[in-house]
Amino acid sequence: xxxxxxxxxxxxxxxxxxxxxxAFFEDVAAKAVSAxxxxxxxxxxxNPNSKRDFWALQEVSFQISQGETFxxxxxxxxxxxxxxxxxxxxxxxxxxxxxxxGRLASLLEVGxxxxxxxxxxxxxxxxxxxxGLSRQEVRARFDRIVDFSGLEQFIEVPVKNYSSGMYVRLxxxxxxxxxxxxxxxxxxxxxxxxxxQKKCFDRIEEIINEGHAAILVSHAMVAIRRMSQMCLWLxxxxxxxxxxxxEVVSAYEKQTTHAVVANYGHAATPDAQVPxxxxxxxxSGWFVQSKLASDPHTLVSGQAAVALQxxxxxxxxxxxxxxxxxxxxxxxxTLFLHETVMPATEPGHVxxxxxxxxxxxxxxxxxxxxxxxxxxxxxxxxxxxxxxNLQERSGERSTYRGLLNLPAxxxxxx
Amino acid sequence: xxxxxxxxxxxxxxxxxxLRKPTYVVDAGKLLSSHxxxxxxYRGLYTLLVKRDFVAVYKQTVLGPLWFFFQPFLASLxxxxxxxxxxxxxxxxxxxxxxxxxxxxVWNFFANCLTQVSYTFLGSGGLFRKIYFPRxxxxxxxxxxxxxxxxxxxxxxxxVIAVYRLHGTRIExxxxxxxxxxxxxxxxxxxxxxxxxxxxxxxxxxxxxxxxGYTLQLWMYSSLVIYPRESVPARLxxxxxxxxxxxxxxxxxxxxxxxxxxxxxxxxxxxxxxxxMGILGLWRFIxxxxxxxDSI
Numbered sequence: 159x160x161x162x163x164x165x166x167x168x169x170x171x172x173x174x175x176x177x178x179x180x181a182f183f184e185d186v187a188a189k190a191v192s193a194x195x196x197x198x199x200x201x202x203x204x205n206p207n208s209k210r211d212f213w214a215l216q217e218v219s220f221q222i223s224q225g226e227t228f229x230x231x232x233x234x235x236x237x238x239x240x241x242x243x244x245x246x247x248x249x250x251x252x253x254x255x256x257x258x259x260g261r262l263a264s265l266l267e268v269g270x271x272x273x274x275x276x277x278x279x280x281x282x283x284x285x286x287x288x289x290g291l292s293r294q295e296v297r298a299r300f301d302r303i304v305d306f307s308g309l310e311q312f313i314e315v316p317v318k319n320y321s322s323g324m325y326v327r328l329x330x331x332x333x334x335x336x337x338x339x340x341x342x343x344x345x346x347x348x349x350x351x352x353x354x355q356k357k358c359f360d361r362i363e364e365i366i367n368e369g370h371a372a373i374l375v376s377h378a379m380v381a382i383r384r385m386s387q388m389c390l391w392l393x394x395x396x397x398x399x400x401x402x403x404x405e406v407v408s409a410y411e412k413q414t415t416h417a418v419v420a421n422y423g424h425a426a427t428p429d430a431q432v433p434x435x436x437x438x439x440x441x442s443g444w445f446v447q448s449k450l451a452s453d454p455h456t457l458v459s460g461q462a463a464v465a466l467q468x469x470x471x472x473x474x475x476x477x478x479x480x481x482x483x484x485x486x487x488x489x490x491x492t493l494f495l496h497e498t499v500m501p502a503t504e505p506g507h508v509x510x511x512x513x514x515x516x517x518x519x520x521x522x523x524x525x526x527x528x529x530x531x532x533x534x535x536x537x538x539x540x541x542x543x544x545x546x547n548l549q550e551r552s553g554e555r556s557t558y559r560g561l562l563n564l565p566a567x568x569x570x571x572x
Numbered sequence: 573x574x575x576x577x578x579x580x581x582x583x584x585x586x587x588x589x590x591l592r593k594p595t596y597v598v599d600a601g602k603l604l605s606s607h608x609x610x611x612x613x614y615r616g617l618y619t620l621l622v623k624r625d626f627v628a629v630y631k632q633t634v635l636g637p638l639w640f641f642f643q644p645f646l647a648s649l650x651x652x653x654x655x656x657x658x659x660x661x662x663x664x665x666x667x668x669x670x671x672x673x674x675x676x677x678v679w680n681f682f683a684n685c686l687t688q689v690s691y692t693f694l695g696s697g698g699l700f701r702k703i704y705f706p707r708x709x710x711x712x713x714x715x716x717x718x719x720x721x722x723x724x725x726x727x728x729x730x731x732v733i734a735v736y737r738l739h740g741t742r743i744e745x746x747x748x749x750x751x752x753x754x755x756x757x758x759x760x761x762x763x764x765x766x767x768x769x770x771x772x773x774x775x776x777x778x779x780x781x782x783x784x785g786y787t788l789q790l791w792m793y794s795s796l797v798i799y800p801r802e803s804v805p806a807r808l809x810x811x812x813x814x815x816x817x818x819x820x821x822x823x824x825x826x827x828x829x830x831x832x833x834x835x836x837x838x839x840x841x842x843x844x845x846x847x848x849m850g851i852l853g854l855w856r857f858i859x860x861x862x863x864x865x866d867s868i
Contacts, residue, residue: 172866173866243701243865244598245598246704247596247598247704248700248701248702248703248704248865249862249863249865249866250598250862250863251598255597255598255599256597256598256599257594257597258594258595258596258597258598259593259594259595260595261595262595264702264703271699271702271703273624273628275627275628275631276624276627280624283620284617284620284621284624287614287616287617287620288617288699288703288705289703290613290614290705291616292616293616
């Protein structure tokens with residue numbers, strides 16, 4: 159297999175601190191001093207590392223082969239975004255080289271070049287051109303892009319009149335049809351409504367299956383395990399581990415789990431849970447309803463009622479059975495499961511709703527599964543994609559630790 | 573998968589052929605991008621950006637293009653009163669309105685180019701942080717867009733001249749008019765070079781852009797826009813020689829109307845300064861485009 163990205167010895171230094179008058183004069187002074195030293199000691203003097211320097215990447219090397227999905231994992235601030243920026247020529251590395259064979263495009267950094275006064279049509283051409291396509295290439299893809307976005311009626315309308323959902327749909331549609339040789343998927347997609355999101359995921363899998371190389375950056379280990387073969391683990395800008403995904407992710411999870419909480423029970427590997435697909439029922443979408451929901455699959459943590467709604471398409475007639483909805487963490491440990499009796503069902507659509515007074519969980523990604531069983535055997539296990547994302551309330555200072563975020567009040571008395 | 577349509581020219585998904593030569597190389601030692609070949613590859617984007625900005629000017633305002641055409645005309649009227657009637661500056665055998673208006677439109681062209689080019693990193697920073705394309709496309713497209721605007725305003729000037737002719741004032745259009753594009757080219761290069769220089773500096777020092785606005789005002793008054801060379805005392809002539817814009821404005825008006833005799837010496841010095849600025853500006857720009865996202 160041929161190599162599509164070859165990165166060797168990448169380092170990136172950032173300058174921290176503000177640019178103000180003092181910094182300006184310090185700059186000038188430092189330049190003068192170093193120039194003087196250079197004069198006094200030609201050839202030997204090198205600029206010292208300033209205190210404000212911060213190394214976002216240090217000596218990172220790896221290769222990505224054609225047709226491979228390559229994952230990059232690590233804590234926030236480990237250098238994942240910086241690495242992507244270096245790969246896509248947004249910023250220059252301080253040391254090292256990257257060789258890229260083929261067109262590289264990011265699936266999320268799109269829609270930024272849209273001009274509000276222009277129609278959807280004009281913006282498709284403009285966005286395409288920014289992403290490196292010729293006019294002919296955009297024209298060849300135009301119908302598919304419009305078709306995918308589902309915005310046929312609005313394509314001549316200036317995008318300033320679009321809703322934010324329509325805007326993102328158009329942007330994603332352009333990016334999804336670029337046919338780059340290497341595609342970057344940064345974080346799990348949260349685009350549009352549940353149905354469009356499903357479409358996006360299918361399209362991403364299609365792109366990967368088409369034999370393009372992909373770089374996947376995510377905190378959702380489930381997605382990483384499912385989609386990637388090779389994995390790079392960054393820690394403080396350095397390569398902590400590089401190798402087959404299952405090994406790296408296991409090591410990563412072990413470390414983070416130890417670091418965050420004690421390991422409760424046996425965490426089954428998520429993949430082992432899911433039996434081979436049976437065409438009895440299909441999940442056509444899921445979403446969360448709450449005043450805390452920021453999009454169909456994202457919640458902000460807080461104490462308000464939450465309803466998890468599953469739209470299930472029953473393919474074959476079902477006898478009366480047990481239906482359950484479960485919430486598991488990304489390691490696959492079931493945290494909560496609620497069961498009910500579902501009456502005999504004809505083919506068609508049913509909606510299952512799990513009402514909770516609030517969701518007492520710490521921020522993170524959670525796997526939701528809707529299962530149907532006859533008491534002894536599973537009839538259908540429907541895992542919701544994407545995972546539920548529970549976000550930290552901005553500005554909130556967390557006063558708890560652990561898996562649960564229960565409404566609590568700690569008082570001190572004498 | 574959607575079914576294939578015979579007239580659909582969409583290229584089918586295919587695994588990329590093994591490539592021997594890298595599409596691009598990011599190297600710490602080398603500068604990013606803006607190679608002439610890559611600029612050429614992105615010419616489609618350049619055309620679209622010029623079109624976008626040009627059309628946007630006409631879509632944004634209530635009066636639309638009307639305001640845009642009248643602005644230099646109105647400004648010229650003010651100058652006619654202030655400089656022509658009150659200060660009584662010479663306008664070298666041209667009707668004051670034509671003299672001021674021709675100067676204002678060409679100065680506006682230069683000033684807008686310089687302002688926009690020096691704003692490249694601050695204005696398009698959001699875009700630059702998301703998508704890669706040769707950054708130089710942005711200033712180049714802005715200069716081209718201003719050139720189109722200038723041509724539109726030149727048309728208005730010719731209408732004014734036609735009205736003068738109808739009323740019996742003969743204003744000759746010089747046969748040297750073919751030199752005007754050369755003058756515009758030189759102005760564009762100056763705006764590009766100086767603008768790129770300022771743009772690179774704004775990466776570190778953002779407030780530099782405010783200075784540009786004030787400086788341009790002062791610069792205009794020293795660039796023969798509202799008075800001809802003959803009004804300048806001999807002991808200050810050297811200042812005009814050091815100012816490339818003074819020579820360029822003079823050459824521009826001389827090639828349009830032939831009422832002034834433009835000097836060759838200051839023009840040659842001006843061109844040398846412009847070339848120096850151009851090289852310096854582009855060099856700084858290319859150096860900054862690789863690292864500017866780190867500090868904004």
